[in-house]
Every structure is written in structure tokens, then in C-alpha cells.
Amino acid sequence: MTAQKLDGTATLKAIKAELADRVSKLREQGVVPGLGTVLVGDDPGSHWYVGAKHKDCAEIGIESIRVDLPATATQAEVEAEIDRLNADPACTGFLVQQPTGLDEFALLSRVDADKDVDGLHPVSLGKLVLGEEGSLPCTPVGCIELLRRHDVPIAGAEVVVVGRGLTVGRPLGLLLTRRTENATVTLCHTGTRDLATHVRNADIVVAAAGVPGIITGAMVKPGAAVLDVGVSRVDGKIAGDVADDVWDVAGWVSPNPGGVGPMTRAMLLSNIVLMAEKALG
Numbered sequence: 001m002t003a004q005k006l007d008g009t010a011t012l013k014a015i016k017a018e019l020a021d022r023v024s025k026l027r028e029q030g031v032v033p034g035l036g037t038v039l040v041g042d043d044p045g046s047h048w049y050v051g052a053k054h055k056d057c058a059e060i061g062i063e064s065i066r067v068d069l070p071a072t073a074t075q076a077e078v079e080a081e082i083d084r085l086n087a088d089p090a091c092t093g094f095l096v097q098q099p100t101g102l103d104e105f106a107l108l109s110r111v112d113a114d115k116d117v118d119g120l121h122p123v124s125l126g127k128l129v130l131g132e133e134g135s136l137p138c139t140p141v142g143c144i145e146l147l148r149r150h151d152v153p154i155a156g157a158e159v160v161v162v163g164r165g166l167t168v169g170r171p172l173g174l175l176l177t178r179r180t181e182n183a184t185v186t187l188c189h190t191g192t193r194d195l196a197t198h199v200r201n202a203d204i205v206v207a208a209a210g211v212p213g214i215i216t217g218a219m220v221k222p223g224a225a226v227l228d229v230g231v232s233r234v235d236g237k238i239a240g241d242v243a244d245d246v247w248d249v250a251g252w253v254s255p256n257p258g259g260v261g262p263m264t265r266a267m268l269l270s271n272i273v274l275m276a277e278k279a280l281g
């Protein structure tokens with residue numbers, strides 16, 4: 001058996017086409033969405049991600065404002081840029097690319113919650129816990145959207161999330177246990193005693209540990225859906241958390257690259273458009 005591919009690249013393309021229509025409707029009504037990014041330092045990976053986000057925006061008619069600061073930038077200098085973007089009406093939403101090497105909680109908190117396109121602002125995460133409407137975190141929502149668009153059943157599914165990071169594992173459990181998703185979630189982490197036993201029971205596995213190949217074929221229930229979220233670099237090449245032999249056992253697998261990464265970008269675009277539509281009323 002070979003698993004069906006959960007194709008994030010193709011899904012990003014489809015979502016961009018849908019969003020382009022909505023952006024042109026906004027523009028007809030005089031609203032021009034604009035994404036701001038603040039990037040600190042010269043990590044090549046971070047530069048690639050930010051560049052990709054601006055290219056995506058240009059393709060669908062979203063303006064962008066790019067602020068690149070040197071690795072020597074201080075907390076106060078980054079905060080000054082945040083204040084500027086908070087006040088700039090042309091910037092309808094923005095993000096501070098992580099990691100910055102600075103006090104990230106202070107930076108996140110300083111962003112106007114109404115301009116939080118990442119869904120990582122304390123107010124946005126608090127709204128998620130409280131069940132109120134707000135920006136949703138891009139990577140975990142991208143996981144759910146990727147499953148939905150490939151008709152993987154979520155309601156009632158046993159989901160094992162591997163990794164408790166703030167951008168994926170922690171918020172994903174909150175999203176998947178909403179009534180609209182209705183999944184049962186087990187959150188595994190480095191303190192989990194027997195990872196294999198949990199994974200073997202799962203209909204959906206979300207591997208977000210950042211440990212190359214941590215999920216192997218022998219651990220996966222035949223027919224399960226496996227999302228490869230972890231990104232590590234091994235000899236300069238992207239290595240995911242999912243070993244190659246999982247494709248022989250699983251029903252669906254998201255490749256890495258080409259899976260959840262592009263979906264993160266799709267959900268960022270979707271957040272920008274949603275926020276502009278909301279501002280319109």
C-alpha cells in the first residue's frame with residue numbers, strides 16, 4: 001500500500017485563487033489589505049520564509065511592507081518598528097518573524113491584537129481558549145485545512161499530536177477539540193513514556209517534534225493520516241519528523257517539504273483577507 005499525498009503545494013495554489021477573488025472584491029470597495037513583516041538578523045531560512053510570504057501577497061493583490069533589521073537590532077529598536085506598523089493604516093496586519101533572539105513575549109504582546117495575522121498574540125490565543133472569534137494560529141489551522149481538503153475524517157478521530165511547541169502542538173489540541181472539529185486529542189512530548197503505543201492508536205498523527213524520522217512505519221496504524229510538520233536540516237536538506245517507510249503503511253501522508261509549510265502561508269493569507277473583510281464590517 002502506498003499512502004495518498006496530502007498536497008500542500010497544490011492546496012496553497014487553490015486557496016490563493018479563492019483569496020484573489022476576495023481581495024479584488026475588497027479593492028472594489030476601497031479596502032487594500034497590506035501585510036507587514038519584521039525580520040531580525042540574517043538567518044537564510046527566515047529570509048526565505050519572509051520572501052515567500054511577500055511573493056504570495058503580490059500574487060493575490062495584497063500589498064506588503066517589509067522591515068528587515070540587522071542581527072544587532074535591540075529590543076527597543078524592534079519595538080519601535082512594531083509601534084510604527086501598529087499606527088500605519090496601510091498595514092492591515094503584520095507579524096514579527098520568529099526567532100528574533102529577543103524577548104518574544106514582549107514583542108508579541110506589543111502588536112495591536114487587531115493586526116495579529118499570526119494568531120500568536122496572547123489575546124488571540126486567549127480567545128482560542130475561551131472560544132471567542134479571533135485570529136487563529138497559521139500552522140495548526142493549516143494542518144486542519146489540509147486534512148479537510150483531502151476529505152480525511154476529523155470528527156470523532158483519535159488524534160495524536162507529537163510536540164508541545166507554542167506555534168503548533170499546544171494550540172492544535174485547542175483547535176481540534178472544538179465542537180466544529182470534535183476530535184479526541186492526545187498531546188505527546190518528551191516526557192511521554194511510550195510514544196509508539198499512543199501513535200499506534202491514532203487515526204491522525206501530527207508530527208511536530210522537530211526530531212528527524214521520529215515517526216516510523218512500525219508505529220503507525222494502517223490507513224492513518226500522518227502530517228509531517230517538523231522541520232530540521234540534515235546536511236543542508238529539509239528532514240521531516242516522518243520516516244520514509246510510513247508511506248507504506250499510512251492512508252495519507254503530508255510530504256515535507258510540500259505539505260504543511262505551504263499551508264502555513266495559505267492560512268496567513270487567509271487571516272489577512274479575513275481581517276480586512278472584518279474591518280469593512
Ligand SMILES: Nc1nc(=O)c2c([nH]1)NC[C@@H]1CN(c3ccc(C(=O)N[C@@H](CCC(=O)O)C(=O)O)cc3)C=[N+]21
Pocket residue numbers: 048049052095096097098099118138238256257258259260261262263264265
Ligand atoms: N512569526 C512567525 N510566523 C510564522 O508563520 C513563522 C515564523 N514566525 N517563524 C518560522 C516558521 C516557519 N514557517 C514556515 C513557513 C513556510 C514554509 C514553507 O512554505 N516551506 C516550503 C519550502 C521549504 C524550503 O524549501 O525551504 C515547504 O514546506 O514546501 C515553512 C515554514 C513559518 N513560520
